[in-house]
Amino acid sequence: xxxxxxxxxxxxxxxxxxxxxxxxxxxxxxxxxxxxxxxxxxxxxxxxxxxxxxxxxxxxxxxxxxxxxxxxxxxxxxxxxxxxxxxxxxxxxxxxxxxxxxxxxxxxxxxxxxxx
Amino acid sequence: xxxxxxxxxxxxxxxxxxxxxxxxxxxxxxxxxxxxxxxxxxxxxxxxxxxxxxxxxxxxxxxxxxxxxxxxxxxxxxxxxxxxxxxxxxxxxxxxxxxxxxxxxxxxxxxxxx
Numbered sequence: 001x002x003x004x005x006x007x008x009x010x011x012x013x014x015x016x017x018x019x020x021x022x023x024x025x026x027x028x029x030x031x032x033x034x035x036x037x038x039x040x041x042x043x044x045x046x047x048x049x050x051x052x053x054x055x056x057x058x059x060x061x062x063x064x065x066x067x068x069x070x071x072x073x074x075x076x077x078x079x080x081x082x083x084x085x086x087x088x089x090x091x092x093x094x095x096x097x098x099x100x101x102x103x104x105x106x107x108x109x110x111x112x113x114x115x116x
Numbered sequence: 117x118x119x120x121x122x123x124x125x126x127x128x129x130x131x132x133x134x135x136x137x138x139x140x141x142x143x144x145x146x147x148x149x150x151x152x153x154x155x156x157x158x159x160x161x162x163x164x165x166x167x168x169x170x171x172x173x174x175x176x177x178x179x180x181x182x183x184x185x186x187x188x189x190x191x192x193x194x195x196x197x198x199x200x201x202x203x204x205x206x207x208x209x210x211x212x213x214x215x216x217x218x219x220x221x222x223x224x225x226x227x228x229x230x
Contacts, residue, residue, distance in 0.1 A: 004158075006158075033217070033218075035220075042220055042221070042222045042223060043159075043204065043206075043220035045217040045218070045219075048217065056217055058217065090158050090159070092158075104149060104161050104164050105149070105161070105206075105218060106161060107151075107158035107159045107160070107161075108158050109156075109157050109158045110157070110158050112156075
């Protein structure tokens with residue numbers, strides 16, 4: 001069974017630009033979560049999508065957005081990039097269902113974003 | 117927001133030694149997960165715990181869900197060089213409302229000297 005796939009793995013942008021990251025979850029998983037990882041803040045929750053709906057959101061500014069498609073694939077977008085947005089962005093999929101059931105998150109390898 | 121205190125922040129041990137790390141919280145969690153992350157990779161799930169007092173093993177790894185539901189422990193026995201990495205604990209708040217996210221500890225950096 002293929003794991004969570006994230007693209008691109010690495011990218012470099014300049015301040016003010018925008019970026020879109022893509023995530024394909026494990027087959028059959030309908031929940032996709034996004035996390036930002038930095039050395040200083042650790043793993044911070046961005047948002048979770050289930051059935052094309054954002055189900056929960058972390059404490060990030062509106063420049064961070066996401067969406068989920070009918071095939072459960074997800075994208076996140078960061079607009080007007082700032083230097084502080086440099087981070088590893090991790091996508092995780094889960095078998096969580098319509099009614100909240102505790103379940104493990106399976107992470108992709110991440111997209112390493114560098115903002116210059 | 118919720119915070120997890122993970123300790124120690126780093127460990128430097130000799131191959132063959134046992135390792136212990138833990139996470140504590142002021143909040144009650146109904147799920148504890150332990151992950152390992154290698155450089156440049158995403159976290160990999162090691163052990164999942166769902167019941168207070170639960171003790172679960174995965175090879176040389178053993179984790180426990182604290183009785184108070186506010187802490188969890190991970191032990192690694194007979195460490196080997198490939199155990200090197202960052203270990204994260206993650207807690208899930210009791211369901212209800214929109215508590216779908218995991219809260220992560222800051223990680224424990226483990227270095228194993230051959």
